[in-house]
Amino acid sequence: MGRYLIRRVIISMITLVCISMVVFFILAAAPGDPLSGFGSNPNVPAELRQRLREQMGIDDPVPVRYARWATQYVQGNWGISYTTRSDARDYVLGRLPITLKVVGGAYLISLLIALPVGIISAVKQYSLFDQVATTFAFLGFSLPTFFTGILFILIFSVKLHWFPFIYDDTVKGFWPNLKQMIMPMMVLALASTGSLTRFVRASMLEVVGQDYVRTARAKGLRERSVLILHAARNALIPVVTIIAIEAPAVVGGAVVTEQIFRIPGIGSALVQGVNEGDVPVVMAISFGYAILVVIFNIIADILYATLDPRIKFS
Template sequence: MTKYLINRLLISIPTLFAISIIIFAILALAPGDPMGEFALNPSLTAEVRENVRRSLGLDQPIYIRYIKWFVAFMTGDMGYSFTSRSPVGALILQRLPTTLWVVGSAYILGTILAVPLGVISALKRHSVFDVILTTLVFFGFSLPTFFTGLLFIIIFSVQLKWLPFIYNSTLQVTDWQSFTAQIQQSIMPVCVLALWQAAMLMRFVRSEVLENLHQDYVRTAYAKGLPTFAVIYRHVLRNALIPVVTLVALDIPNIFTGALVTEQVFRVPGIGALLIDSIYRNDTPVVMAITFIYAILIVVFNLIADILYGLLDPRVKYTK
């Protein structure tokens, strides 16, 4: 196990290094000028704009800029935003609680719904419950989140006037009334993301449970006289969740990097909205930091998923 982890880490380090080079090169060579906003200001002369460009290091060769950025990132310094002149790390930490609250709640809710519904749907295959649930899952998985979000806004905000359709980022939870308001404004974005997450996971859970229900070890367990719940919980579900672990692990980084589309629809001031806004403004340091953090999380949770395989399935052996 230790040897396997060391080998994976030795592979992950050059992988992340290569990803950082690709991200930096794409953003550095992409069209658009980070100093474009200064060009619209008639009070700034060309000399002043050139001095600002020099102070930001934009006049240096691309490889020098990359080395400085990578070394600084490894020491925890993500640089400064070109537009707000604030530290990138502070901007991300400012948006992180909102993203964790909205996207994290949706992820947990979607996973809690997906696993039991997927198992029940597989056990009641071709029943009325299975047909209705499968149809709903098909629509939930097929409809994009921006369409579902707009539909929720039209129904629950415009027509019924039950929920606010714009997320109030200035709301401070200080008493029960403000806490209720926070819950109300979070219901629609959380439900939109949770429905999509549950629909995606439930399809895989149902498929894997159906595949394992007819295996020899299940028939053997029933022959031993084990009750249905014990067979499903101890044998079927444990094996069925092995491929689902990969999906769950790969989706967890989204909790930290935000839901790009949904945050834009509901004006949630999360990290996803920060990334989109930074792309529009050619704010390269912010875009590089968020995308590289996402890459790191993907690699880390892939490794966690591989470790969980061994805990769920004793047949998995770490030999390399």
């Protein structure tokens, strides 16, 4: 296992370097720079504009700027945000808690729905319950989050007046905060529940027909014991790895959801950074997301090999 982890870490580091280079070079090729609006001001002397560009290293070659950014990032210095003029690390980490609350709550709801529904759908294959669950599952992962977000706002905010559709970070109290996070969490949960439900169902169908399940029934065990202790226990092994792999995807879905509901999280910070050419913020968030994907992929591999003795690290 030790050799496997070392090999995976090395491969992951190479992957992260390649991802950071691609993202950085794409941002460098984008039109404009952080001083484009400031530099067009006729009241600013040309000497001052040039001195600022030299201090910020804007005119340096792209490889030089990338090497400088990578060195500072490893040292914990993520740079200064061009828009807020504050430390990019403090800015991003300050927005992280609200995103984790929304994403974590959404993924928890998704798991609580997908696991039992997927298992029951497999046990009652082609029944009315299975057909209804399959229909909602396809709707869940087919509809884009921006559409479901707007639909939820029209139904639950405009028509029914149940939940606020704009997040207010000044609200105090547990219930008022939970109330304004329900719709964003449901939008994200709907998107991930569909795919997870289908995967649980498919994994369960592969198991219920196995010999050891029929043997358990032949021994006279109760059907619930057969399904939970024998079928579901083995069927959920690949599901655990999918849960780990899908977690970063839910974080990625928060980018659109936070824009719809005006949530001041890292998703909205990323969109704002892209629109305003805030390279330090965009690099911090996008590279952090890449690290998250790599880490969860390693966790998924370890979990799969640990839970399934047939899989060897070698």
